[in-house]
Amino acid sequence: MAAILGAGLGGLSTGYYLLKHNISSSLKLFLLEATNNCGGWIKSLKTKDYVFEQGPRTIRPKGINGLNTLNMIQDLGLSEHIFPIRHDHPAAKNRMIFVKNHLHMLPNNVYDIFRTNEPFSKPLINAIFHDLKQQKPHGDLHDDSIYNFVERRFGKEIADYAISPMICGICAGDAKEISVKFLMRTLFEWEQTYGGVIKGLMRSIFKAKQSDVSQLTELAKKAQEEKWNVYTIKGGLETLPITLRDFLAENSVDIQMNTRVKEIEFVDSSLVNLVNQNGESLKVNHVYSTVPAYSLADLVEKQHPELAKNLRSIPFVTVGVVNLYFPSSTSLIQPAFGFLVPPIENSPILGVVFDSCCIPDQKGTVLTVMLGGRWYNRWFGDGATKDALLDVALQHVSSILHIKERPASYNVNILKNCIPQYVVGHYDKVEKIRKYIQDLNLPISLIGCSYDGVGINDVIYSAKTQVEHEYV
Ligand SMILES: Cc1cc2nc3c(=O)[nH]c(=O)nc-3n(C[C@H](O)[C@H](O)[C@H](O)COP(=O)(O)OP(=O)(O)OC[C@H]3O[C@@H](n4cnc5c(N)ncnc54)[C@H](O)[C@@H]3O)c2cc1C
Structure with a gap:
C-alpha cells in the first residue's frame, strides 16, 4: 500500500504516473x-460571462518539462480544451512594466535591442x-542571488527593470534573495567556466542538442510547430486537476477528502503509520509527500526534528489575488x-494580468491584481481584510x-504561504534533505513545488521523476 x-x-x-507505470x-x-478540494492552488471560478483564475492561469509549453505536461494533457483527452497563445498574439508580444508612473512596453523584437527603450x-x-x-568574480562562486548575477553581467538597469519584475511574476519574490540557479543555472555556469555569458553561449552553440521529437505526442509537436508562447485551458485551468482526479478515481485510487494527516510515524524502511486529525491510523509501505515543506515539517517533527528544521527553512510568501x-x-x-x-518602485502590487486578453470566452474586461508576495507582511501585516486588499487593487x-x-463583480483571496522561495542555497538544502531521507532509508518521496521547481510543469515533472526513481 502507498499513500x-x-x-x-x-x-x-x-x-x-503511478497508474501509468501500472504500479x-x-x-x-x-x-x-486535508480540504474538500482537489487541485491545491488551482481554482477557477466560472460564470457565463467570465472566468476568474484564483491561482495559476497559463502554462509554458517549452523545455522537457513543458513538453511532458502536453504529453500528459493529450493522454488525458484534454487536447481539444487547450487554448494556445501563439508567439504573435498580443498576450505573447506585449508585456509591460510600470516604472516612474508610466507603463512601458518591454522590447519584443530584435530591432528594439538597438534602440533606447524607456525606462x-x-x-x-x-x-x-x-x-x-566584465571579468568573472575572484574565486569560484557556488551560488549567488539572481539580482547580483544579472547586475554583474548585464548592468543594474537590467537587474532592476527586467529580472526583478520577472521574479515577482514567477514566484512573487525578491530577486536579491532568489538563487541564480532558479532561472539562470546555465548562464551562471558559463560565467564560472568561461568567464562570461556570451563567451559561454558562443562555445555552447555548436553543442546544442535537438530534443527527441519521437517522444512527443501530437499536441506537443503542434505546440513546437506553431510556436506557442503559453497556453491555458478553456473553461479554466481547474479542468486539469478535475480530469486527473476522475482518472484516479476510475482507476480505483482511494481518494479521501477532508483528511488532514497530522503525524507521520516511520516504523521501518517499508512501513509508515499515518495519523489523521481524528486520530485514525493508516499503515502504508511508502509515502509520496506533495504537501508544502512547512506542512511536512510538522508531520515528521516528533521523530525527525533535524529533518523538520531543514524543511522549515524553505521560506514561503503570501499573495493577495483580486479578480475584477x-x-x-x-x-x-x-x-x-x-x-x-x-x-x-516600492508598491504593494506585484502586477496586473489582463485576463480578458489571455483567457478565451470572456465577455468584457477581466483583470487580476496580484499583491504582496515577498513584501506582503510589510504592506498588509497579518490581519489585513479582503476589503483592504480590494481597495488597494x-x-x-x-x-x-x-x-x-466599479467592477460589476470581484473576488478576493489571500493565499497564505502559497509560493516557495528558492533563495540562495536552496538546491543544497534540498540535497541535504533528500540525503537525510536516503541515509536513514525512510520510505518517503518528496514531490511538489517546494523542491524541484515552482511552476506547474516543474511539479508535474517532479512527480514523474520521483515515481520513476522509485520504481523504474
Ligand atoms: C497565485 C499563484 C499563481 C500562479 N501562477 C502560475 C502560473 O501561471 N503558471 C504556473 O506554471 N504556475 C503558477 N503557479 C504555481 C502553481 O500553482 C504551483 O506550482 C502548483 O499549483 C503547486 O502544486 P502542489 O501540488 O505542489 O502544491 P499545492 O497546490 O499547495 O497542493 C498541496 C495540497 O496538499 C494539501 N495538504 C497540505 N497539508 C496537508 C496535510 N497535512 N494532509 C493532507 N493534505 C494536505 C493542501 O490542502 C493542498 O491541496 C502559481 C501559484 C500561485 C499561488
Whole structure:
C-alpha cells in the first residue's frame, strides 16, 4: 500500500504516473487531502460571462518539462480544451512594466535591442558589451542571488527593470534573495567556466542538442510547430486537476477528502503509520509527500526534528489575488499580457494580468491584481481584510489603467504561504534533505513545488521523476 499526501497538482500527477507505470496493480493507492478540494492552488471560478483564475492561469509549453505536461494533457483527452497563445498574439508580444508612473512596453523584437527603450537609459545591446567586458568574480562562486548575477553581467538597469519584475511574476519574490540557479543555472555556469555569458553561449552553440521529437505526442509537436508562447485551458485551468482526479478515481485510487494527516510515524524502511486529525491510523509501505515543506515539517517533527528544521527553512510568501470583472462592451485595456511592477518602485502590487486578453470566452474586461508576495507582511501585516486588499487593487487599477468604474463583480483571496522561495542555497538544502531521507532509508518521496521547481510543469515533472526513481 502507498499513500499520496495532498491532492494539489503534485499529488494528482503522482497518482497519474503511478497508474501509468501500472504500479497500482500490485499496490493499493490512497490519496489523502486535508480540504474538500482537489487541485491545491488551482481554482477557477466560472460564470457565463467570465472566468476568474484564483491561482495559476497559463502554462509554458517549452523545455522537457513543458513538453511532458502536453504529453500528459493529450493522454488525458484534454487536447481539444487547450487554448494556445501563439508567439504573435498580443498576450505573447506585449508585456509591460510600470516604472516612474508610466507603463512601458518591454522590447519584443530584435530591432528594439538597438534602440533606447524607456525606462532603460541605453539600448539593450549595451548589456552584451557589459558582459563581454566584465571579468568573472575572484574565486569560484557556488551560488549567488539572481539580482547580483544579472547586475554583474548585464548592468543594474537590467537587474532592476527586467529580472526583478520577472521574479515577482514567477514566484512573487525578491530577486536579491532568489538563487541564480532558479532561472539562470546555465548562464551562471558559463560565467564560472568561461568567464562570461556570451563567451559561454558562443562555445555552447555548436553543442546544442535537438530534443527527441519521437517522444512527443501530437499536441506537443503542434505546440513546437506553431510556436506557442503559453497556453491555458478553456473553461479554466481547474479542468486539469478535475480530469486527473476522475482518472484516479476510475482507476480505483482511494481518494479521501477532508483528511488532514497530522503525524507521520516511520516504523521501518517499508512501513509508515499515518495519523489523521481524528486520530485514525493508516499503515502504508511508502509515502509520496506533495504537501508544502512547512506542512511536512510538522508531520515528521516528533521523530525527525533535524529533518523538520531543514524543511522549515524553505521560506514561503503570501499573495493577495483580486479578480475584477467589468462588463463594458469596449475593452478597457490595451491588448497585452499585463504589467509587472519592479520592487524598486516600492508598491504593494506585484502586477496586473489582463485576463480578458489571455483567457478565451470572456465577455468584457477581466483583470487580476496580484499583491504582496515577498513584501506582503510589510504592506498588509497579518490581519489585513479582503476589503483592504480590494481597495488597494482598485486604487491602482484606477491610477495606472485609468479605469474609474466599479467592477460589476470581484473576488478576493489571500493565499497564505502559497509560493516557495528558492533563495540562495536552496538546491543544497534540498540535497541535504533528500540525503537525510536516503541515509536513514525512510520510505518517503518528496514531490511538489517546494523542491524541484515552482511552476506547474516543474511539479508535474517532479512527480514523474520521483515515481520513476522509485520504481523504474
Ligand atoms: C497565485 C499563484 C499563481 C500562479 N501562477 C502560475 C502560473 O501561471 N503558471 C504556473 O506554471 N504556475 C503558477 N503557479 C504555481 C502553481 O500553482 C504551483 O506550482 C502548483 O499549483 C503547486 O502544486 P502542489 O501540488 O505542489 O502544491 P499545492 O497546490 O499547495 O497542493 C498541496 C495540497 O496538499 C494539501 N495538504 C497540505 N497539508 C496537508 C496535510 N497535512 N494532509 C493532507 N493534505 C494536505 C493542501 O490542502 C493542498 O491541496 C502559481 C501559484 C500561485 C499561488
